[in-house]
Amino acid sequence: MSEYIPLKYYFDRDLALHLADLIQSEYPRFTITSFVESVSTGVENKELKARVEVIANTLKQHLPTDYEEALAILLKILGPENKTEEGMFTNGYFLMPVAYFVERYGLDHFDLSLHAMYEITKRHTSEYAIRPYLIANSDRCMTYFQNWIKDPNSHVRRLVSEGTRPRLPWAKKIPPLKNDVQNNLSLLEKLMCDSSRYVQKSVANHINDLTKDNPEAVLTWIQKHISDNHGTNPKIIKHGLRTLIKSKDEHALELSRQVEQGV
Template sequence: MTSFKIPSAPRSIQKDNPIKFLLDSETIDCLAHNIALVHPVFDAQAFKRLALTNIAPLGIMDRSAHIAAALKATLPAKFSEAADILLQTLTPPNVHTDRLGLSVFFYLPHTRFIADYGRDAQHNSGEDPFDVAMRAQYELTRRFTAEFSIRPFLTHDFERTLNQLQQWLNDPDPHVRRLCSEGSRPRLPWGARIPQLIADPSPVLPILEALKNDPSLYVRRSVANHLGDIAKDHSTLAFEVCERWLTDADKDLKWVIRHAVRHPAKQGNATALAIRKAAGGR
């Protein structure tokens, strides 16, 4: 059998080459090829025609939604069946947490498909699609990231999604553990904000607590960035967390603390500056 394809991509964003071009005709061809391998009745030509129509002016996030809509039109109507087909096309999980390059953006439309069509029973013959969607999030975050696609679930089904993230906190894969923190950031760049967590971040503090000493810098950096998000709206709470963590903090946790308060420290906030100094910063 011919192997699955993933499009070529640069290691990093290139000047004068907008990131939206990561989702172009080559990506669509590869996606059609991969689906046809596991779902022979797939109408690849119809999918490619729909996916390429009017895609040129769209930015990368809108392109992912546009391609996801083409998938919805050409895969089986039942979400669980469509999601299973997409999961069968995945390449092996990423072993590393760095040096991944931009080719992983190939999976952005996959995550958008889960986000757009995995929250409503009407797309799944009346059956609750939640468990199927969570399984897909788990597998996709191991190849790319589900930090964008998990957010609509937090917004619309908060308690159940938060419970799922808590179940993943001890997963052996750092990509999955990072999702627990990164996906629940209240102000994730490129991602939809989570109003409930902007108003009250306390429900996700146990996640940060569980991951603050994670063995992976990839995960700890997310914890620091998440706490930095909280500091933008609830600085007193964020500073209290940092001050508590300073007790018996090792060098790795001190880095997390310094990183978490870097923005208010740059603005001259006296408490943030004192925390950074106590954590070994200048």
């Protein structure tokens, strides 16, 4: 059995070399030695998120100062799309600093950055990168979501649910979209019958997040969803209500029984 290595240790000199090689093939002026040495020194004794930040910031220092030009280079090194629903971190982890680059430096180029997130999430994830954009202009993001929610790529559909989760792990807690839980629920409604288990799990986790601050609104919404016979997925409902079920909430327990019995 191979020894477990914490993810943070993958963000080191070797990763810097890998990124530098990819970038220089698209941008010959990229100074590999300077980039690698800066990253190697900067990540020492730091945890995962701080290491990712160091690499992204060092990319900023070594790429063209124009964000549009720099992003165009980074988008050329993304590699092939992930055709499975696994490996976003095990295989696509090297793109985490690229996603953070968009998160940190792209707000003044909203549409360009949303396009970049769309491409990144097909290989890694943009669930963290998109959160500052939600806070800055949720209406504009919602316009993109209306298309993404119908996208044939399950990673893109999942981004709509996962990126808007109020309590996304490893991320700062955010309020419901436009401070109205109904906006979140309207997005989830379109994903309740999604064929992808990957998306289903995200939807359930998002519902569970919402129950912690808005339990009655969520329960009323689920009751209506069941009553309207929208082809409810019992696993999404039960997993989404797991915190309320664990606390013995009567309404949640009843809804769980209903979906089990196909009522």
